[in-house]
Amino acid sequence: MKTAIEVEGLTKSFGEIIAVNHINFEVKKDEIFGFLGPNGAGKTTTIRMLTGVLKPDEGKAIIMGHDILKEPLKAKQIISVVPEMANAYRDLTAWQNLMLMGELYGVPKEESRERAKFLLKEFGLYERRNQLARGFSKGMKQKLILCAALLTEPQVLFLDEPTAGLDVESARLIRDMIRQYNREGTTIFFSTHNMEEANRLCDRIAIINHGKIAAIDTPEKLRMKSTELKSVEVSFNKPVPIKELAEIPNVTNLKKIGDKIRLYTDEPHSVINSLTDYARRKKLTIISLNTLAPTLEDVFIKLVKEHRGD
Amino acid sequence: MTRLMVNNFFEQLKRSVGVAKKDLRIYYKRGPVIIFGLIMPFFLFLSFFIGRNMPIERLFIGLLGMAIFFSSMSIGPAIIPFEASSRTLERLMSTPIAVWALFLGDVIASFLYGLLISIVPLIIGLVLGINIIQPLILSLGMVLAALCFSSFGILLSAYPPTDVPSTAMMISNLVKFPLVFISGVFIPISQMQDWGKIIASASFSPLTYFTDLVSYCTQETSYYSIPVDFIALIGFTLLFLTAAIKIHEKTLPKRLS
Numbered sequence A: 001m002k003t004a005i006e007v008e009g010l011t012k013s014f015g016e017i018i019a020v021n022h023i024n025f026e027v028k029k030d031e032i033f034g035f036l037g038p039n040g041a042g043k044t045t046t047i048r049m050l051t052g053v054l055k056p057d058e059g060k061a062i063i064m065g066h067d068i069l070k071e072p073l074k075a076k077q078i079i080s081v082v083p084e085m086a087n088a089y090r091d092l093t094a095w096q097n098l099m100l101m102g103e104l105y106g107v108p109k110e111e112s113r114e115r116a117k118f119l120l121k122e123f124g125l126y127e128r129r130n131q132l133a134r135g136f137s138k139g140m141k142q143k144l145i146l147c148a149a150l151l152t153e154p155q156v157l158f159l160d161e162p163t164a165g166l167d168v169e170s171a172r173l174i175r176d177m178i179r180q181y182n183r184e185g186t187t188i189f190f191s192t193h194n195m196e197e198a199n200r201l202c203d204r205i206a207i208i209n210h211g212k213i214a215a216i217d218t219p220e221k222l223r224m225k226s227t228e229l230k231s232v233e234v235s236f237n238k239p240v241p242i243k244e245l246a247e248i249p250n251v252t253n254l255k256k257i258g259d260k261i262r263l264y265t266d267e268p269h270s271v272i273n274s275l276t277d278y279a280r281r282k283k284l285t286i287i288s289l290n291t292l293a294p295t296l297e298d299v300f301i302k303l304v305k306e307h308r309g310d
Numbered sequence B: 001m002t003r004l005m006v007n008n009f010f011e012q013l014k015r016s017v018g019v020a021k022k023d024l025r026i027y028y029k030r031g032p033v034i035i036f037g038l039i040m041p042f043f044l045f046l047s048f049f050i051g052r053n054m055p056i057e058r059l060f061i062g063l064l065g066m067a068i069f070f071s072s073m074s075i076g077p078a079i080i081p082f083e084a085s086s087r088t089l090e091r092l093m094s095t096p097i098a099v100w101a102l103f104l105g106d107v108i109a110s111f112l113y114g115l116l117i118s119i120v121p122l123i124i125g126l127v128l129g130i131n132i133i134q135p136l137i138l139s140l141g142m143v144l145a146a147l148c149f150s151s152f153g154i155l156l157s158a159y160p161p162t163d164v165p166s167t168a169m170m171i172s173n174l175v176k177f178p179l180v181f182i183s184g185v186f187i188p189i190s191q192m193q194d195w196g197k198i199i200a201s202a203s204f205s206p207l208t209y210f211t212d213l214v215s216y217c218t219q220e221t222s223y224y225s226i227p228v229d230f231i232a233l234i235g236f237t238l239l240f241l242t243a244a245i246k247i248h249e250k251t252l253p254k255r256l257s
Ligand SMILES: Nc1ncnc2c1ncn2[C@@H]1O[C@H](COP(=O)(O)OP(=O)(O)OP(=O)(O)O)[C@@H](O)[C@H]1O
Pocket: A014, A017, A018, A019, A037, A038, A039, A040, A041, A042, A043, A044, A045, A046, A084, A193, B256, B257
C-alpha cells in the first residue's frame, strides 16, 4: 500500500456556508503533506472529517485502507491528532495526561510509561511531569499535546496549525520533531497558513481556498508554475517616485519593500535595461539589483486571488 | 468472530475505565463546588422535616433518597460541556473509543461518586439506630439507583449541546427539584391517596422506586412490590443509557467551535 490518505469528493456545509467543497487528493505513505490556506479556507473542517470527529455530508476518506466512516475505530487507532487550539486536561498532570492517552488507545501500561518518559525527556518536560498542565505555558502545553499524539506511535499524524502562536525556538523544535518522526516512518498531514513553514517542511503542498483545492504540487513546482511572477528588485541611493518606475515597459505590478522596490515582470532582462537607463538619466546610483524567482507567497496570493475571481 | 467481538468489548470497557478515572481525578478537585450543590438539597430536606413529628425511619428514607439522587447526578451533566469549554473534546473524539464506551465511562465516574457520598447518610442512619431489615436488598437497590441516576445525569447534558457547564447544571436542576417532590422523598406515596394525579406522575420518576425500596428495607412497607421496584430501576437505567448515547452521538460534533 502506497497511499496513506485517500480523499474523494469530501464535502461539508454549515448552513449556507460550504466549508469544504468536493475536495479530492491523495497523501502518499511517508510523505509530509502540507495543507495551506488562508483563514476560513476549510483546513480545520477537513482535518476534523479525516480524523472522524465530524461526519462529512458527502464523499469519503480512507486512512491506511480504513474508511473513516465505515471503520472509524480501526482508522482512529492508527492515527493521532494535534487539533487547532486544543488543550491538555488542565486538572491532570503532564504524566496523567499521557497515561490517559495510552489507555484510550489501549497501549499496554508498561509501554505507555516508557514512551512517556522518553517523549517528555525529548521535549524537555520530564522535570515537570508531575505538575498540573494548568501551570504550563502555551508552548509547553503544545509540546505536551504533541507528546500525547506521539505516545501511541501513530502511522499518520495530523497537525492543525501546530506552530501557531509559538516562539521561534518552540516552533523550530516542533518542526524538527515533525521531520524526525517523518524520517522514522510517520506520514504527516499538517495545516498552516505560514508559507515559509510549508516550503521548508513539505514534500507536497495542497493550497485550499473557500473550501476548494486550488493546486497540489511540490513547493518547487508550484513556484515554477507562475513564471509571470518573476521579479526584479532594485534599490537606489536616493528615494525615487514609485510612479515613474511603474511606467517602465513590461512591468505588471510593483511593490515597495523597505528601501527596495520590487517590479514584477515576464521580461526581467528588458526591465533591468530600462532600470539602468532610468538611473543614468536621473543621475542615480543603483545600490543593488537582483532578479528573483517567484516566492511561494507570491504563488499563494495569486492562486487565492484567481480563485476568488478577481 | 464472536471471540473477536468479545475481545473488542472488553478492550473498549478498559477504555471506559480510563475515562472514568480521568473524570474522577478532575471532579475530585472540584469537590467544594459539588459539595455546595449537595448542601442546598440538604437544607431543603431539613426545612421540610424539622418540627414535624415524624418517625426517624421516614427521615432516613428521605435523606438517603435525596443523597443518592443529588450526588449521582451532580457531576454527570457538567462533564461533556466542560470538555467542550476546556477544549479537550475534539482530541477525545478523535481517539479510538466507541461512543458507548466514552459515555459509559462518564456514567461509571458519576456512579462511584454517588455511591460514595450516599454512604454518609447510610452511616448516619445506622448510628441513629435505624434497623435495616433487608441489608442485601438495600445494597443492591443503592447500586442500581446510583447507576440509574448517573445515566439520567449524563442524559440531561445531551441536549441542548451547550459548551457552558453552568447552563447544563441549571437545566438539570430544573428537572431534579420537581422530581424530588413527586418521588416519595417527603411524603410516602401511600399517603398521597387523594392526589391521584401525583401518584400517576410519581410512577414516571425513577427515584420513586428507590424510596419505595428503602421503605421496604426499613419499615417493611412498600407501595409497589420489590420486583417491580427493581425492574423499574433497571428499565429506567437502560432507557436513560441508550437515550444518552444516541443523543450525545448526534450532538457531540455540534459542541465543537
Ligand atoms: N462548527 C461550525 N459552525 C458553523 N460554521 C463553521 C463551523 N466550523 C467551521 N465553520 C465555517 O466553515 C468555514 C471553514 O472553517 P475552518 O475552520 O475549516 O477554516 P480554517 O481553514 O481552519 O481557518 P483558520 O485558518 O482560521 O483556522 C468558515 O467559513 C467557518 O466559519
